[in-house]
Amino acid sequence: xxxxxxxxxxxxxxxxxxxAETQLSMRPGLVVKESFDSTSNRRILLVRWSFKTLQNKSKxxxxxxxxxELEIVSEGGEKHEGITEE
Numbered sequence: 824x825x826x827x828x829x830x831x832x833x834x835x836x837x838x839x840x841x842x843a844e845t846q847l848s849m850r851p852g853l854v855v856k857e858s859f860d861s862t863s864n865r866r867i868l869l870v871r872w873s874f875k876t877l878q879n880k881s882k883x884x885x886x887x888x889x890x891x892e893l894e895i896v897s898e899g900g901e902k903h904e905g906i907t908e909e
Contacts, residue, residue: 830890831868833857834899839870841892847872847884851896855885866890 831837831854839848856869867887874882 830866831893831895832899836896836899837868837870837893838896839888839892840894847886852886854893854899858887860889863889868893 833854833856835854836851837854838851839845850872852870852872854868855871858867858869859865860867867889869885869887870893872884874884876882
């Protein structure tokens with residue numbers, strides 16, 4: 824339980840820290856879900872990116888990414904500054 828507190832949380836905007844090659848890594852994605860990968864004993868986060876295509880259609884990409892591979896860009900609107908819930 825404690826390890827979940829230190830990384831990105833639901834509603835945080837995050838960036839992929841490990842892969843500078845992809846278009847996804849250049850833009851922040853929103854953490855929408857969290858889970859635990861028991862095979863590797865690591866927390867994984869579902870990150871959603873929203874795009875506008877050239878035809879102005881909305882497109883969404885969602886990827887499960889290990890917590891260590893993400894960096895927090897800005898904390899989500901549901902959390903308040905200076906208040907931590909332990």
